[in-house]
Amino acid sequence: MSVIPNNHVATSISSSSCTFLGQHKLSTTIRTKNVWLPAKYTGICKCVATPEQTAYTTKVSRNFNIGKLQAGYLFPEVARRKTAHLLKYPDAQVISLGIGDTTEPIPEVITSAMAKKAYALSTREGYSGYGAEQGEKPLRAAICSEYYANLGIEADDVFVSDGAKCDISRLQVVFGSNVTIAVQDPSYPAYVDSSVIMGQTGQYQKDVEKFSNIEYMRCTPENGFFPDLSTVSRTDIIFFCSPNNPTGAAASREQLTQLVQFAKKNGSIIVYDSAYAMYMSDDYPKSIFEIPGAKEVAIETASFSKYAGFTGVRLGWTVIPKDLLFSDGFPVAKDFNRIVCTCFNGASNISQAGGLACLTPEGLEAMQEVIGFYKENTKIIMETFISLGFKVYGGKNAPYVWIHFPGQSSWDVFSEILEKTHVVTTPGSGFGPGGEGFVRVSAFGHRENVVEACRRFKQLYK
Known part of the structure; x- marks a missing residue:
C-alpha cells in the first residue's frame, strides 16, 4: 500500500492490503468504496476487489441448435x-x-432366458462378442412373424435396437437438417426436441409456444384427437403415435388410411410410433403396415419397454420396408443401415435373449x-x-x-x-x-x- 500525502488522491489496493491496513488501527469510519486513514496519514486509499478468475474455455462453439431448446x-x-x-x-x-x-417385475420366463445367456457368456462355448448391428437373425424373424405376419414385411426389414426413443434420433440423423416435420399436438416431446437439435427448425416462438418450421397437427377432443389433414401443410416427415402418448387416443383404420393417402399425395414419410399397440382393446390397426400402400411411405418403430418391463433392459425395433425410397430412388433402409453400423454396435446380446423369450408362447402370455x-x-x-x-x-x-x-x-x-x-x-x-x-x-x-x-x-x- 502507498499513501500519497496532501493531495488526497485515491490509491487502489487489494483486499489483502485492506487486511494489512487493519493492523495499523485503520479508522472504522467507512464511506462508499473509500477507507479513511487516521489523521497522521494525509491521504485516501481505495479498496478494490481482486479481479475474479475466469474459467478456462475452449475455442469450440456450442451447438447453436441445442441452445434453442426450452428449459430441460x-x-x-x-x-x-x-x-x-x-x-x-x-x-x-x-x-x-x-x-x-x-x-x-419382468416375468420369470423372460428373465430366466436372460440369466441363461449371461451365464453362458462365462463359458468358451457360450461366449459371444459383437453381434450384427441390425440384431440377431432369430429375433428379427420372431418379431416379423409375431407382429407383421401377412403384411409383406420381411425379417431383414426389421432393425433391432436399444429402444424406440434411440431409433427416433437415429432416424433424424438419416433425414438430416434440411427436412421439414409435422407432429401431433400434443405428442411425445422427443420428436420435436430431436428435430430442434438436428437444425430442422427455427427459433422458439414464445407467444404461440411453438418452434417455427414445424407443422403442429392439433389433436383435440373435438376432432377425436386425429388432426384435420385438410388444414395440415405438406412436410417431408410426419411423426405419428398410435395409441398416442399422451392423449391415449388410438387411430382407426379409416383415419390411418387417410394418413397414408395424405403422405402418398405429398410424397412424405410417416414415422409411426407403435410403442403402445399391445394395449389396444378396440379393433384398431396395431401396425401402420395393415394399411394398403403404407410400405411405400412409412417407417414403424416399437419397443419391449411397456410390454415386458424393459425400460431398463432396453430393447426395441424399427421396420423399414424395401419399398420406401427417397426422391432419387435410393432405399431409406440402406441409409438407416449405414447409420446403425456407424453409430451403434447392436443391442445387448443378453437383452436380445430376453426379447426372444418374450415372443415364445409362454412369453407372450x-x-x-x-x-x-x-x-x-x-x-x-x-x-x-x-x-x-x-x-x-x-x-x-x-x-x-x-x-x-x-x-x-x-x-x-x-x-x-x-x-x-x-x-x-x-x-x-x-x-x-x-x-x-x-x-x-x-x-x-x-x-x-x-x-x-x-x-x-x-x-x-x-
Missing part, C-alpha cells in the same frame, strides 16, 4: 420438481404417476398378464376422475389417462396436485401447446400406490 427435457424437469418436493417434505409418501416407467395389470390400473384412475366430474380421455387403449382442467395452467395443476396430495403427474403443456389445460396420469405403478393416489385425488377434488 420434460421428464427430467418433472423429476427435478419431485426431488425439490421431497426436500421440502422429507417425510411425505410421494407416489409417482408421472413418467411412463414400468414398475412390475406373460406379457399380456403384465399389460392387463396396467390396464386395470388405468381403469381405476379413469373411474376416479369420472366420479369427480372431470372430462377424461384415453385409458381404454393406452396406459395413460388424459384429464381436462379447462382454463387452468397445466404446470399449476401439476404443482397443486403435488403440493396437496404428494402425487406426481405430468403437465400436458410439456407435450406441446395443444396439451395446455390437461394433465397426464400414468397407470404404471404398484396397485396399492394407484389406489392410494386415487384416494388422495378424491380428497382433493371432492
Whole structure:
C-alpha cells in the first residue's frame, strides 16, 4: 500500500492490503468504496476487489441448435420438481404417476432366458462378442412373424435396437437438417426436441409456444384427437403415435388410411410410433403396415419397454420396408443401415435373449398378464376422475389417462396436485401447446400406490 500525502488522491489496493491496513488501527469510519486513514496519514486509499478468475474455455462453439431448446427435457424437469418436493417434505409418501416407467417385475420366463445367456457368456462355448448391428437373425424373424405376419414385411426389414426413443434420433440423423416435420399436438416431446437439435427448425416462438418450421397437427377432443389433414401443410416427415402418448387416443383404420393417402399425395414419410399397440382393446390397426400402400411411405418403430418391463433392459425395433425410397430412388433402409453400423454396435446380446423369450408362447402370455395389470390400473384412475366430474380421455387403449382442467395452467395443476396430495403427474403443456389445460396420469405403478393416489385425488377434488 502507498499513501500519497496532501493531495488526497485515491490509491487502489487489494483486499489483502485492506487486511494489512487493519493492523495499523485503520479508522472504522467507512464511506462508499473509500477507507479513511487516521489523521497522521494525509491521504485516501481505495479498496478494490481482486479481479475474479475466469474459467478456462475452449475455442469450440456450442451447438447453436441445442441452445434453442426450452428449459430441460420434460421428464427430467418433472423429476427435478419431485426431488425439490421431497426436500421440502422429507417425510411425505410421494407416489409417482408421472413418467411412463414400468414398475412390475419382468416375468420369470423372460428373465430366466436372460440369466441363461449371461451365464453362458462365462463359458468358451457360450461366449459371444459383437453381434450384427441390425440384431440377431432369430429375433428379427420372431418379431416379423409375431407382429407383421401377412403384411409383406420381411425379417431383414426389421432393425433391432436399444429402444424406440434411440431409433427416433437415429432416424433424424438419416433425414438430416434440411427436412421439414409435422407432429401431433400434443405428442411425445422427443420428436420435436430431436428435430430442434438436428437444425430442422427455427427459433422458439414464445407467444404461440411453438418452434417455427414445424407443422403442429392439433389433436383435440373435438376432432377425436386425429388432426384435420385438410388444414395440415405438406412436410417431408410426419411423426405419428398410435395409441398416442399422451392423449391415449388410438387411430382407426379409416383415419390411418387417410394418413397414408395424405403422405402418398405429398410424397412424405410417416414415422409411426407403435410403442403402445399391445394395449389396444378396440379393433384398431396395431401396425401402420395393415394399411394398403403404407410400405411405400412409412417407417414403424416399437419397443419391449411397456410390454415386458424393459425400460431398463432396453430393447426395441424399427421396420423399414424395401419399398420406401427417397426422391432419387435410393432405399431409406440402406441409409438407416449405414447409420446403425456407424453409430451403434447392436443391442445387448443378453437383452436380445430376453426379447426372444418374450415372443415364445409362454412369453407372450406373460406379457399380456403384465399389460392387463396396467390396464386395470388405468381403469381405476379413469373411474376416479369420472366420479369427480372431470372430462377424461384415453385409458381404454393406452396406459395413460388424459384429464381436462379447462382454463387452468397445466404446470399449476401439476404443482397443486403435488403440493396437496404428494402425487406426481405430468403437465400436458410439456407435450406441446395443444396439451395446455390437461394433465397426464400414468397407470404404471404398484396397485396399492394407484389406489392410494386415487384416494388422495378424491380428497382433493371432492
